[in-house]
Amino acid sequence: MTKSRIFWGIVAPTAAIINSLFFVYIILKLRGVEPIEMFKLMVSYGFDPRNLVSEINQTVAYYMAGVAAAIGFKMLLFNIGIDGQYRMGAFFGAVVGAAVNLPPVLHVLLIILVAMLAGGAWAAIAGYLKVKRGVNEVISNIMLNFIAAAIIAFLLSPNLLGSLPEGSQNLQTKPIPSSGQMPTIKAFEGEIYSFLFIAVVVGIGYWIMLNKTVFGFNLRATGLSFRAARASGVNAPRMIFITTVLSGAIAGLVGIGTLLSDTHSYSMAFPSGYAFTGLALALLGRNHPVGIFFAAFLWSFLERSAPVLEFEGVPPEIVIVMQGTIVLSIVIAYEVVARINLRQQQRAVGSANSENQIPVAEQVKETK
Amino acid sequence: MSTNTNSAAKPGSKAKSFFKSPARITLLIAGIFLIISLVEVITGATDISSPGTSGATLRFAIPLLMAGLGGLWAERAGVINIGLEGMMIVGTWTAAWFGYLHGPVVGILAAAIFGLASGFFHAIMTVKVGIDQAVSGLAINLIAAGAARYLSGIFFPPVGGDRTVSPPVETLPSFSVPFIAPILNSIDEKNIFLVSNIAGLLYGVTKDLSVVTVGFLLLVPFTSWILWRSKFGLRMRFSGENPMAAESLGINVYRTRYIAISVSGMLASLGGAYLALVASSVYREGQTAGRGFIGLATVIFGNWKPSGVFAGSILFGFTDAIRVRQAESVTALILAAGIVALLLSIFYTTSRRWKPAASYFTIGLVALWINRSVETIPQEFVTVFPNVATLLVLTFLAQRLTPPAMAGMPYRRGSE
Numbered sequence: 098m099t100k101s102r103i104f105w106g107i108v109a110p111t112a113a114i115i116n117s118l119f120f121v122y123i124i125l126k127l128r129g130v131e132p133i134e135m136f137k138l139m140v141s142y143g144f145d146p147r148n149l150v151s152e153i154n155q156t157v158a159y160y161m162a163g164v165a166a167a168i169g170f171k172m173l174l175f176n177i178g179i180d181g182q183y184r185m186g187a188f189f190g191a192v193v194g195a196a197v198n199l200p201p202v203l204h205v206l207l208i209i210l211v212a213m214l215a216g217g218a219w220a221a222i223a224g225y226l227k228v229k230r231g232v233n234e235v236i237s238n239i240m241l242n243f244i245a246a247a248i249i250a251f252l253l254s255p256n257l258l259g260s261l262p263e264g265s266q267n268l269q270t271k272p273i274p275s276s277g278q279m280p281t282i283k284a285f286e287g288e289i290y291s292f293l294f295i296a297v298v299v300g301i302g303y304w305i306m307l308n309k310t311v312f313g314f315n316l317r318a319t320g321l322s323f324r325a326a327r328a329s330g331v332n333a334p335r336m337i338f339i340t341t342v343l344s345g346a347i348a349g350l351v352g353i354g355t356l357l358s359d360t361h362s363y364s365m366a367f368p369s370g371y372a373f374t375g376l377a378l379a380l381l382g383r384n385h386p387v388g389i390f391f392a393a394f395l396w397s398f399l400e401r402s403a404p405v406l407e408f409e410g411v412p413p414e415i416v417i418v419m420q421g422t423i424v425l426s427i428v429i430a431y432e433v434v435a436r437i438n439l440r441q442q443q444r445a446v447g448s449a450n451s452e453n454q455i456p457v458a459e460q461v462k463e464t465k
Numbered sequence: 466m467s468t469n470t471n472s473a474a475k476p477g478s479k480a481k482s483f484f485k486s487p488a489r490i491t492l493l494i495a496g497i498f499l500i501i502s503l504v505e506v507i508t509g510a511t512d513i514s515s516p517g518t519s520g521a522t523l524r525f526a527i528p529l530l531m532a533g534l535g536g537l538w539a540e541r542a543g544v545i546n547i548g549l550e551g552m553m554i555v556g557t558w559t560a561a562w563f564g565y566l567h568g569p570v571v572g573i574l575a576a577a578i579f580g581l582a583s584g585f586f587h588a589i590m591t592v593k594v595g596i597d598q599a600v601s602g603l604a605i606n607l608i609a610a611g612a613a614r615y616l617s618g619i620f621f622p623p624v625g626g627d628r629t630v631s632p633p634v635e636t637l638p639s640f641s642v643p644f645i646a647p648i649l650n651s652i653d654e655k656n657i658f659l660v661s662n663i664a665g666l667l668y669g670v671t672k673d674l675s676v677v678t679v680g681f682l683l684l685v686p687f688t689s690w691i692l693w694r695s696k697f698g699l700r701m702r703f704s705g706e707n708p709m710a711a712e713s714l715g716i717n718v719y720r721t722r723y724i725a726i727s728v729s730g731m732l733a734s735l736g737g738a739y740l741a742l743v744a745s746s747v748y749r750e751g752q753t754a755g756r757g758f759i760g761l762a763t764v765i766f767g768n769w770k771p772s773g774v775f776a777g778s779i780l781f782g783f784t785d786a787i788r789v790r791q792a793e794s795v796t797a798l799i800l801a802a803g804i805v806a807l808l809l810s811i812f813y814t815t816s817r818r819w820k821p822a823a824s825y826f827t828i829g830l831v832a833l834w835i836n837r838s839v840e841t842i843p844q845e846f847v848t849v850f851p852n853v854a855t856l857l858v859l860t861f862l863a864q865r866l867t868p869p870a871m872a873g874m875p876y877r878r879g880s881e
Contacts, residue, residue, distance in 0.1 A: 128619070175599050232859045233873065235547065235599050236765065239758050240852040247845040254843075373603050380600070412618030412628070417611025425604045428596040 105434045106383050113381070113426035114395070121419050130409055138409070143402030150287025155397035156390070157296045157354045162375030163382060163389035164303050165348035170379050171307065172320045172340040178223050178238030179348040180372040181245030185219040186212035186349025187356055188249050188270070191363035192258055194356075195271040204277035209295070209353060216349020217342040219245060224341030228334045234341070242372065253365065269364035279357040292354035299347060300386040316340060348375070377424045380431075396420065500801050502662045508797040516653060518786050519669030524744050525789075526782025527681055528553070528753075531736025532760020533767065533774035534688055535729040539584075540764060541692060542725030543705035543718075544591050545873040547602025549733045550757025551609030552583045556737025558613040561748030562620060564634040569742050572634065573677065576738035577731050583609065584730020588723045595877055606757075614750060621748075631748035634741065639678075642671040675743045681735065688771040701725050705869030708876045719878065733757060762855040768866050781851040788847040795842040796835070803832025 118136075125132040142148060162179050169176035176182075190212035199207060223241055226232035253259035259268040281288035307313040319326040319336045327333045351371050356363060378396060382388030399420065403413035501513055532549045539546035546552075556576040564572025583605065590601040618628050626632040641647075649671060652664035692698040700721045703711040708718045736756070741748050759781055766780075767773025787794045806829035813822035835842075846853075858866070 175597075177599070177603070226856075226860060230860055230863050232863060235545075235873075236761070237856060237859065239547075240762065240856045243755060243758070243849050243852040244856070247849040251843045251845040373607060376600070376603065412615045414611050414614035414618065418608055418615060421604045421608035421611060424600065424607070425590065425596075428600050428604075429590075429594055432594055432596050 105438075106385075106388070109430040109434055110381055110383070110388075110392075110427055113423055113430050116426040117419050117422035120422050121415060124415060124418070125411065128411055130411060135406060135409065135411065138405050139399075139402040142405040143398050146285030147287055148401050150285050150289055152394065152397045152401045153293065154290050154354060154359075155401065156393045157290060157293050158351050158371070159374055159378060159393035159396050160296050160390055161299065161347055161351045161354075162371045163378030163393050164299055164386065165344045165351070166375035166379035167382070167384040167389060168303065168340060168344040168347060170320075170376075170384050171316055172337060174227075174337065174341060174344070175235050175376070176220070176223075176238065176341070176344045176348070177235055177372045177376065178220060178241050178345070179351070179375045180369055181238070181242040182216035182219045182345040182348035183351035183371050184245050184249055184367070184369075186216035187352030187367060188252070188363045189215035190349075190353055191270040191273065191356055191361075194273040194277045195362070197277075198274065199276060201276045204274075205279055205357060208273070208277055208357065209350065212349040212353050213346040214349070217346035220345020220348065221338070221342050224338040224345075227341065228338045238372075246369070249363075250365070253363075267364045267366055269360075269362045271362065273357070273361045277357070278361055279354075281358050288358070290354040290358035292358055295350070296354070299350070300390065303347075304386045312339075351375075377420065380424060381427050497801075497805070498663055499659060500804050502659045504797050504801045504804070505662070506658070508800065513787070513794050513797060516650075516665045516669030516672065518783075518790055519666040520673065521669075521786035521790060522779065522783045523670050523678065524782075525785040526778045527678055527739050528736040528744070528756050529760050529763055529778035529781055530685070530775060531681060531739065532733050532757050533763035533778050534684060534771065535584075535731075535733035535736070536761050536764040537688065537729075537767075537769060537771060537774055538701075538725050538732065539587075539729035540769060540872040541705045541869055542701045542722045543708055543869060543871045543874070543876065544587075544722055544726055545598045545602065546584075546587060546726065546729050546733075547599050547761070548583070548587050548605030548609075548730075548757075549602075549760050550753055550755065551602075551606035552580055552587075552730045552733035553737035553740070553753040553757045553760075554606075554609040554613050555579050555583045555730075556734030556739075557741040557748050557752050558616065558631075558737075559734070560738035560741040561631040561634050562616075564742055565624070565632055569635050569637045572742055573637070573735070573738050576734045576741075580731040580734020580737075581727050582730070583734065584727040585723070587730060588726035591726070592719050592722045595875060597875075598873055617748070617750065629750035631741075634746050634748075636746045637675055637677050637742055639673045639675040639743075641673060646671040677739060677743055681739065684732070685771050685775045692771065697721070697724070702869070705872055708871055712878060718876065733760065736760070759851045762851050765866070765868075766851075766855050766858055769868055777851075780854075784847055784850045788844060795847055796839060799832050799842070800836040803829045803836060805829075806832060 122132040125135055143152065162183065165179050165182070166176055190208045193211045194204065194208040197204070197207065219241065223232075223234050223237045226237045227234045251257070253268045253270070255261055255268065258270055260271060261268055279291050281290055282293075283289075305313075307317065315326065315331045315336055318329070319331055319333050323333055326336075348371075352363075352367055355367070360366075374396060378389050378392040381392035381395075382390070399416045403416040406413050406415065505513055532553060535549055535552065536546055556579070559579040560569075560572040560576040562572075563575035587601055587605055590596050590604075591598045614629075617626070617631070621627060621631050624632050646668060649664045649668035653661050653668050655661055690698075692702060700711065700716045703714075703716055704718045704721045704725075711721075712718050737753060740752050740756075745752070760778075763774050763777035763781065766777035767775070784795075787798065806825045810822045810825035810829060813819075813825060
């Protein structure tokens with residue numbers, strides 16, 4: 098059973114990726130370019146050392162989003178509010194980080210803590226609505242994403258928390274002093290954010306939390322069967338609330354790598370769309386910390402290597418289509434696998450029954 | 466959508482019977498007008514009931530209405546359509562491209578057909594394959610956005626467009642309602658208290674009316690008719706409320722959902738076509754600007770009823786119009802809302818229902834306080850008004866909402 102699960106856990110994502118590659122192959126063929134050449138170009142451009150660095154940095158951000166989504170998924174929660182939570186985390190992390198003066202390490206830790214608190218608090222709204230008011234978390238989170246963006250856009254106005262540096266059109270928060278910045282690691286002519294290590298810690302912590310703690314056990318149990326967990330004494334609504342907040346707290350860290358090692362201030366240039374990416378990565382990586390890492394790397398690899406297509410007359414947005422088809426294919430693959438497993442189980446149960454007792458069909462015959 | 470379904474249908478509920486009677490609704494609307502006219506006199510924000518505002522309201526409301534109706538069709542049949550935004554993008558792009566090639570009529574038709582196809586795709590994914598409805602919808606949003614950008618990059622630059630903007634497209638013809646519009650205009654210009662306000666508002670929606678607008682507005686009663694008067698509507702609602710029971714009575718739930726979701730995609734796509742061909746004359750990247758999600762919000766706001774979706778989209782369109790035209794009017798509107806809340810508080814006090822009376826009183830005071838102390842409401846907050854309103858409705862009125870019981874739940878034939 099476990100063996101086949103691992104087998105399918107690898108086969109299904111691979112099949113999904115191949116499927117979407119095939120889809121993109123057809124699209125590129127229609128465009129009149131040689132698809133294989135394009136793929137080769139993307140690979141060589143994507144593995145170019147300079148691009149590799151930015152891919153790793155992007156992977157870290159995506160990884161956080163993926164883990165945040167996976168925590169939710171374990172509870173059957175669809176945390177599409179990652180976008181808003183990440184914004185809240187990065188923004189308030191930046192604001193608090195710029196406002197205080199602390200010794201180097203403490204300063205960074207405070208920013209990370211504030212980011213997690215802000216993300217968690219924002220997620221808590223959706224959690225509260227879900228638990229106390231029965232509001233579907235997908236709807237509330239979509240609304241909360243828009244509201245978070247609006248609140249931050251408002252707070253970023255020059256007479257409040259934002260400022261407009263000279264020669265820039267981009268409103269941003271005040272810069273974080275050097276004691277609150279994280280160093281970068283020089284590699285491949287680029288600089289890797291040391292926030293990478295925090296991501297590793299989060300990944301390991303996620304695995305331990307899930308597999309080695311009572312909380313993780315309760316979480317998985319509630320996700321598998323709400324009623325059974327409740328019957329065995331788990332306070333399921335409370336679990337849902339805590340999981341939502343936890344997911345939000347991790348989502349609050351999505352933008353922190355960029356914030357602490359690169360920009361040192363939050364601006365409107367911080368990208369959006371992390372919610373769907375996070376969910377996609379958790380699906381692709383089967384909620385497993387290592388799986389999510391590979392998925393996150395694939396995602397940022399695709400994004401960073403796409404611009405090379407521009408020179409061949411292919412709009413790089415083809416990658417977005419590809420990502421969408423990967424997600425669809427993976428979900429379909431899981432659905433198909435689940436059905437195959439179900440059928441196998443039914444057959445196994447059926448044959449086990451037929452060995453022990455008279456099959457139903459024969460019973461029917463006898464009575465006739 | 467796991468809200469309580471029973472309590473809202475409680476017979477004899479006072480609020481419900483109050484809003485049921487047409488005479489009272491007329492009275493209510495007249496009352497609102499009286500208040501708005503008063504507020505306009507008090508604050509000098511004259512734009513609230515001007516013809517320009519009502520016209521703009523309609524233009525902003527139609528795309529939301531179409532997305533909302535799209536969401537309504539899908540959810541009534543039991544499937545949540547998060548992909549509305551993507552389907553609107555399909556509509557804007559196809560309408561602009563085919564409109565550019567063959568004229569706006571073909572553009573609208575193309576948007577309808579491609580929208581139908583995108584809805585059908587969502588149906589295959591959620592009904593046939595049975596994947597999570599939210600995942601399918603989100604993937605459609607992503608793929609549609611990516612495909613539109615990809616195709617724009619290929620098709621638009623060679624014909625005088627841009628990577629993100631299509632070449633200008635001929636718009637659909639519009640007309641002013643004969644006889645009525647000029648009369649209303651003359652009344653509006655006479656500046657009689659209340660009468661002119663109403664005339665001005667009506668003038669705004671009767672002049673320069675696009676043919677498409679009229680057609681789209683007619684879809685509201687049509688959807689009502691389908692849902693509550695036709696055989697198909699009964700099947701649709703049954704599929705959304707209890708697909709297993711429906712199946713046991715011989716209703717083909719799969720087919721019903723296929724049709725409903727395809728129509729859903731078509732409606733959302735037509736809403737997108739409206740953006741490209743009527744509200745503007747061009748496709749522009751990011752043109753839909755989250756309207757699909759606001760359409761989803763109007764479904765909740767409108768309590769899964771076509772008339773409710775209509776009311777929601779008018780309200781949200783109105784806030785959009787006010788934001789764009791005269792931001793100062795927003796504070797005037799808050800004053801109006803405060804007055805309404807205080808009146809409701811008095812109404813509840815007379816019927817000795819202290820709890821709602823107290824809460825409306827508080828709301829009224831807060832509104833008045835905001836009006837006195839805040840100069841202008843920041844644009845950002847006006848933009849997300851629909852989102853905030855929907856969250857508040859979900860939070861405080863969830864017991865009164867009646868969503869289709871099984872909307873969003875997976876259903877497979879022959880299994881529980």
